[in-house]
Amino acid sequence: MSRTIDAVVSPTQTNTIPADISGQMLDLDEDDDLEVFSKDLTLADGNMFNASMPTSPGSMVNQCKFEEDEESDSKDIFITVDNPESHVTAIETFITYRVLTKTTRSEFDNSEYEVRRRYQDFLWLKGKLEDAHSTLIVHPLPEKFVVKGMVERFNGDFIETRRKALHKFLNRIADHPILSCSEDFKVFLSAQAWELTTYKKQGPGFLSRMGETVRAVANSVRGVKNRPEEFTAIQEYVEDFSNKIGSLDKVTQRIVKEQKEYLEELKEYGPTYTLWSGSEEELAEQLKGVAGCIERCCKETEEQVGHLSDTLVPVLHEYVLCAETLKAVLRRRDNIQAEFEAKNEALATKKVDRDAESSDLGFVWGSLLGKNPEEARHQRQERLDGEIEELKEEIDKLEDRVEWANNALKGDWGRWQRSMRGDLKSAFLSTAEKNVDYYEKCSGVRFLSLPPIVLP
């Protein structure tokens, strides 16, 4: 499963798109995107497999349409995550999972891939996807570690729960029309370990990331002024949803706890009947029968609790994490808009500046320095005009960016709601079914314990 690398890694370039990769990006015609998403990422190394390059809104629409048609057909990419194995090195111990991919997509060279990945790799993938598509909703990863309870990192149940969540994570991405086309995703699924390490290193430098974070923080402090109504509505919904799903998560975990405690007591209950049967003659059979019943009910209860823990608890937990993801996505969208608004304000200020009469101070300085006042003013006007033009260009790019971000979010929002409904409905349905089954089995068991006929 080796891949041939078609392009030569070109040396570091500046702000132009190398001709050889332009073909890969459908209709990319702006550098502005590069500015936002770290030019360095795409061009610093000139790497071919430049997955984080977002496309322009126009091209996005095209792609969206195309993918939607595809979605209604059968899936064309199947991923499984299984086979956890532990690896011990001198420095650390960690778990890797096997990621098996089967696909008919043309972007992939082969139709099958088998690689091993560790949790850190998943984290990396998520980070890349969020960077590239900051207003798309990426399904959450299982948490790094569970704080409550005494769950060790290498406990069997923990690993299994994590494996399932990772499996779901990858499949959700595979189902997503936009995210599944991500180059990072492709690399994640197909590259061998050493290839992935190399690829990862081609990320943006630390400093550029810093700069971005600082800007983001600054924007969030500034706040967004004219948030469209629909996003406010979404935000309110997300707040409420987050509360509700958090409550449901807690309630369900409490039920599991109570049910387990009930089971513990039940396990002690049956033996009291057995013990008693030892002292009785006529009643012995019947007492033993009751004891047997209780024992079987214990088994059923254990199964039921297991089902709850395996089916409902993880789904609710996932959606608790989803709610946080949604909040982050909304924040990022707000930041994008805030940045746009900020630049607009800067433009307005500059315009005012330019149109103002020459400031006294500038004039005074100019004359002190022996400059021709007329010339100085002219120079200043030219300078400001230039800056204004630059700003206008930036603003245009930002405006596009805002529109693109909003559209992406809107589109994904509908998708997310549908899959949320589907997931929660099926989890609750499954729970209800299991409970019905549980009670049916228990009543059947008790039934059999009844003695046939009482004769005088």
Next chain:
Amino acid sequence: MLSVYQVYLLPGNSVYCGSTISPSQIPLYTKCILRLKVILIFYSLQGRTLILKDIKSHESLSLVCITQLERRMADAGNKESAPIGGDEFTNTELENNKNNTMVEEGSTLLRRMEISVAEAEKRTGKNTVNMQEIFTVYLIETRPIDAITEGHNPAPDSLWRRYSEFEILRNYLLVTYPFIVVPPLPEKRAEFVWHKLSADNMDPDFVERRRVGLENFLLRVASHSVLSNDKILYHFLTEEHRWKEVVYETGFQAKADSRIKALSATFRVKNPDKRFTEMKHYSDELQSLTSQLLRVRARVADRLYGVYKVHGNYGRVFSEWSALEKEMGDGLQSAGHHMDAYAASVDDMLEEEEHYADQLKEYLFYAEALRAVCRKHELTQYELETASSDLISKKQQREELATGMVRTFSFKGMTNKLFGQETPEQREAKLSLLEEQIVQGEETVTEKTVECEEYVKGAWVDMQRFKEQKDRDLREALIGYAVMQISMCKKGIQVWTNAKECFHKM
């Protein structure tokens, strides 16, 4: 020939019948309680048929027509059948049916008189240290049976009694009939409580269960072949005010054996009847086993309560969440209601289970009564043995005095050696005294032997009766318990099936 079936109603929509029919084949609401050969009561809500098969002939008994069955019973020559009731039955009537089964056990009082503890009320009064106290009194109603069967419907005689008076009655019976396993009273204080049940004696549920327990006590006593003839019992049921004086006049309190006496007898008796020793051993086991069972059951009930109640939170959150959602709203809302219903259902279920616990508790307390009978035997046996050995030693002394031979070391012998023998006159005096004592002693031994034998005979009969009663009652209690559990499961199935449908709509 009418065969007997136990049929239990499962509250809801099916019936368990101890036969080849499974409940799924019986889609009816029919309440039947068939008891031995005596009573056949039907309670058909919807008039459809319940098919039972005669175990011997495999003939189907179609119970469409109640009159058919009446005729059938008449054919069986069973005159003691109670009139077949109409459509409504109350608890007291069902209790009366229990009365009637006790009737057949050869009682006298209960044949003549219908007894019930109908109500409970709070009263205030001054207690022994002249302080205000609140206590509960229970209304005992009695009616002569002839009047009822003749078709009249006389108003019952009634009087009020408090729990402490029942205690006095029971203590009297314990002392007066030590060879009888005297039925126990319901517990003085609530034990084996799980958190919802109040341990408060004033709690209405506790009072109600106690009322039932007191009635049960009276019915058992009044149907006992020996106890039912007691005059004091009769006064208890009929004389409200003078009864206490009368019972104290019997001086029963003085006759009670001291605990110390009883305990030392247990340790020192040499030849108790082996059967009684075994029975005592059994009573110890019964006591510890049932109390352990009751303890664990209470804990299980507590936990189960927790599980159900937490589901109530689903109801609340679903309802709140449904306000947020457009498409899922309806499904969630109705699912929430079902979760509320589920959480609420546990209260009734566990209340019913308390009834089962009460049945077990009765036998927990019975164990103590059984042990008391065994201990009394040990006491009488011990007294017999003591009297016998006293007699023997007296006879020995007589021999020594008569022959002058000292067989065994005695103080007398020593003093004789030291201080010289006594004079013949002294010896004569001693001998005659001894003779008297020996005669008395022989009488005592004879009395005691008879006492012991009679005690053993009477007690053994009653212990056998008790054993059969216990087996019957506990068997039924266990069946009732299983039926309760089935009913609980059926409710669970219903709730979750409904919830499932609501989730489908999501």
